[in-house]
Amino acid sequence: MDNDRPLKILYLSAEVVPFAKTGGLADVAGSLPKAIHSLGHDIRVAMPRYGRIDPLKFDLKEVLPPFPIPMDRQTEEVSVLQGQLAPEIPVYLVENTKYYDRDGIYMYPDDAERFILFCRSALEMTHRLDWRPDVIHCNDWHTAIVPNWLKTVYHDDPFFAHTASVYTIHNLAYQGVFGYRVLEIAGIAEYGFMYHPEMADLAEVVDFMARGIYFADAINTVSETYAREILTPECGEKLDPILRDRSDRLFGIVNGIDYEVMNPATDPYIARTFDADHLDLRVNNKLALQQEAGLDVDASVPLTGIVSRLTDQKGFDILGNVIDHLLDLNLQVVVLGTGDPHYHEMFSRLSQTYPGRAVVFLTFNAALAQKIYAGSDMFLMPSRFEPCGLGQMLAMRYGSVPIVRSTGGLADTVCDWDPRTGVGNGFSFERYDRWALFAAIVRALENYRYPETWRKLQVNGMTADFSWQASARKYVELYRRAMSNQTSERTVQAEASAEQ
Numbered sequence: 001m002d003n004d005r006p007l008k009i010l011y012l013s014a015e016v017v018p019f020a021k022t023g024g025l026a027d028v029a030g031s032l033p034k035a036i037h038s039l040g041h042d043i044r045v046a047m048p049r050y051g052r053i054d055p056l057k058f059d060l061k062e063v064l065p066p067f068p069i070p071m072d073r074q075t076e077e078v079s080v081l082q083g084q085l086a087p088e089i090p091v092y093l094v095e096n097t098k099y100y101d102r103d104g105i106y107m108y109p110d111d112a113e114r115f116i117l118f119c120r121s122a123l124e125m126t127h128r129l130d131w132r133p134d135v136i137h138c139n140d141w142h143t144a145i146v147p148n149w150l151k152t153v154y155h156d157d158p159f160f161a162h163t164a165s166v167y168t169i170h171n172l173a174y175q176g177v178f179g180y181r182v183l184e185i186a187g188i189a190e191y192g193f194m195y196h197p198e199m200a201d202l203a204e205v206v207d208f209m210a211r212g213i214y215f216a217d218a219i220n221t222v223s224e225t226y227a228r229e230i231l232t233p234e235c236g237e238k239l240d241p242i243l244r245d246r247s248d249r250l251f252g253i254v255n256g257i258d259y260e261v262m263n264p265a266t267d268p269y270i271a272r273t274f275d276a277d278h279l280d281l282r283v284n285n286k287l288a289l290q291q292e293a294g295l296d297v298d299a300s301v302p303l304t305g306i307v308s309r310l311t312d313q314k315g316f317d318i319l320g321n322v323i324d325h326l327l328d329l330n331l332q333v334v335v336l337g338t339g340d341p342h343y344h345e346m347f348s349r350l351s352q353t354y355p356g357r358a359v360v361f362l363t364f365n366a367a368l369a370q371k372i373y374a375g376s377d378m379f380l381m382p383s384r385f386e387p388c389g390l391g392q393m394l395a396m397r398y399g400s401v402p403i404v405r406s407t408g409g410l411a412d413t414v415c416d417w418d419p420r421t422g423v424g425n426g427f428s429f430e431r432y433d434r435w436a437l438f439a440a441i442v443r444a445l446e447n448y449r450y451p452e453t454w455r456k457l458q459v460n461g462m463t464a465d466f467s468w469q470a471s472a473r474k475y476v477e478l479y480r481r482a483m484s485n486q487t488s489e490r491t492v493q494a495e496a497s498a499e500q
């Protein structure tokens with residue numbers, strides 16, 4: 001195989017910045033393709049055209065008029081609109097009023113059907129565009145059916161004879177588990193449930209994530225530490241047996257962030273742009289944030305930021321157990337997030353109890369997120385588990401010092417401060433325990449008292465390389481590995497059938 005040949009890659013994601021976002025998946029889908037394109041490859045993105053995506057705002061143009069997609073022994077009509085991620089990176093948006101013209105992105109009872117329709121449309125679309133991908137890069141459970149199809153219903157389709165699949169696990173906790181009907185809707189009922197001797201449940205449910213892992217030609221997750229952690233029963237979310245079986249084709253590739261969009265030197269949302277050589281200017285963002293958030297305006301009080309989905313994964317139970325003690329110390333907290341009602345209540349109570357010192361915004365607001373990265377002194381991510389985490393990298397890019405639990409991608413990107421050597425870009429703790437978290441915050445506050453030390457921490461974070469450059473090259477290697485796995489598997493199959 002020609003190892004330098006530019007590749008054609010179809011990148012499938014349920015959310016993509018700037019079209020639709022609920023979390024890190026959208027950031028990755030909006031930035032990794034740009035880095036892969038800059039390495040000389042033809043990468044194209046596909047996603048559903050949700051009702052919230054305004055065709056006028058994104059200048060979307062119809063590229064495929066309505067065509068039928070097999071669904072549940074019938075057909076469903078879809079059309080395809082085209083937008084751009086960058087001048088030479090098309091984004092294909094699959095349009096169907098019944099399934100996508102709704103306010104939200106997920107959490108509908110027919111989500112399985114919605115994403116089956118999206119994936120099947122994306123495959124059929126490549127046929128109609130006569131654009132034959134070398135690799136289909138699938139992300140999370142929403143697109144995990146594609147590797148399964150390539151090995152079953154599309155196996156004998158000459159158009160996909162040389163198409164390999166890569167499956168990226170962004171979060172193993174969301175697996176997309178449904179009942180038998182889903183197999184009928186997807187047209188693979190004749191192949192039945194999956195079976196694994198150590199996973200009795202699999203014989204009774206359709207677990208999309210498990211299918212992606214089982215059928216993809218190469219698999220990865222979004223940090224090296226998480227790739228190791230998910231092989232264990234503690235972190236494997238019940239899929240560790242199948243992940244261990246596949247460990248020869250499972251890799252960890254840490255996410256990057258979009259250095260063009262997320263840049264404190266040019267960010268249009270923040271009060272004062274700055275960079276690592278002009279850190280003195282940064283305080284203007286802190287004062288503006290305190291003002292806008294209704295906190296006491298005081299440059300000397302350490303300000304801690306949180307921008308996050310408010311779920312158990314993110315460690316807010318241990319934070320909740322210790323936060324009153326924290327607010328007895330001299331610090332302020334600003335929280336931006338949405339999620340479990342339980343945490344909405346917890347943070348609302350906090351802001352009522354400590355007016356001027358704690359404030360919560362229970363909403364999704366990208367501009368405010370950037371103001372928090374640029375204006376907070378510290379950024380809190382005490383996650384129970386964290387596949388990669390982007391918040392800590394964005395915080396460091398903007399000079400906010402992360403305080404994190406050392407797990408998954410947080411362990412791979414945040415290096416605990418060592419005052420003796422001056423090495424480190426944040427504070428981390430190991431045990432998932434409120435007092436371990438408390439101690440890490442106290443350590444951060446202690447260091448905050450010394451401006452030179454603090455500046456060193458900030459500069460270490462701001463000058464670290466969290467761009468996509470290195471990781472994009474690793475993805476290209478992964479694509480080539482998937483292609484070679486796919487070719488070998490086909491060769492073995494062909495030899496076996498010739499012998500019969």
Ligand code: ADP
Pocket residue numbers: 022023024025027307308309336337338363364365366369388389390391392394
């Ligand atoms: P996850 O993907 O688990 O939600 P990440 O840290 O990988 O966590 O990515 C979260 C992304 O979503 C970051 O870009 C963060 O800034 C953004 N984000 C999370 N919550 C909000 C919110 N309420 N408003 C704006 N941006 C948010």
